[in-house]
Amino acid sequence: MDDEPLSEWADRRDAKIGHLRAVPLVPGEGPQAGHVNPEAPRLIQRWNGHAWEAYGFAANLAEAKRIQYPDSKIETPAQGPGPAPKPLGPGTGRHRKPQASGPERR
Template sequence: MDDEPLTEWAERRDAKIGRLRALPLLPGDGPRAGHVNPEAPRLIQRWNGHAWEPHAFAANLAEARRILHPAAHEAPAQAPVPTPNPLRAGTGKHRKPQTPGPNER
């Protein structure tokens, strides 16, 4: 058999420690998919290497996503982009040359 070494398995298992997941808090065997009831409260659980343990509580799906993926919800720091002005005078070949007015000759 091709068994992997125990050290590789332990590294793979330890890489998952600290992973978070959100479970909807619904009575009974209701739907467990997160998108089905976005307003339901969520329990955030953390993997400790052996079992999922309670970590936090979120009021709805949007708040749970902010907890699970904080980097995705931060606004990127960018310099302000200048607004384009498509009606400015240009020199492109699609522009017609400006004809002088009657008082400019």
């Protein structure tokens, strides 16, 4: 078995110190995916090399991302309706249902 030297393992562990993660504060078992319930408040946790410790608080996912990634320019979605979806163009694509014609059209 090829064991890695302890110094390399320690270097990898120390490289992660200070990493932040946002955990939704919702009832349930443990952390969930970040995209679930984006309006829920978030606890910001920091890795100290041994365990995740409380670091801060955010009101929602967008604010949590601003805390986690202060140098990046995260755009928040514009409020209001977006552009209208384009209807399907003409054609008989592989998965399209044939168009009914006449009065029996639903």
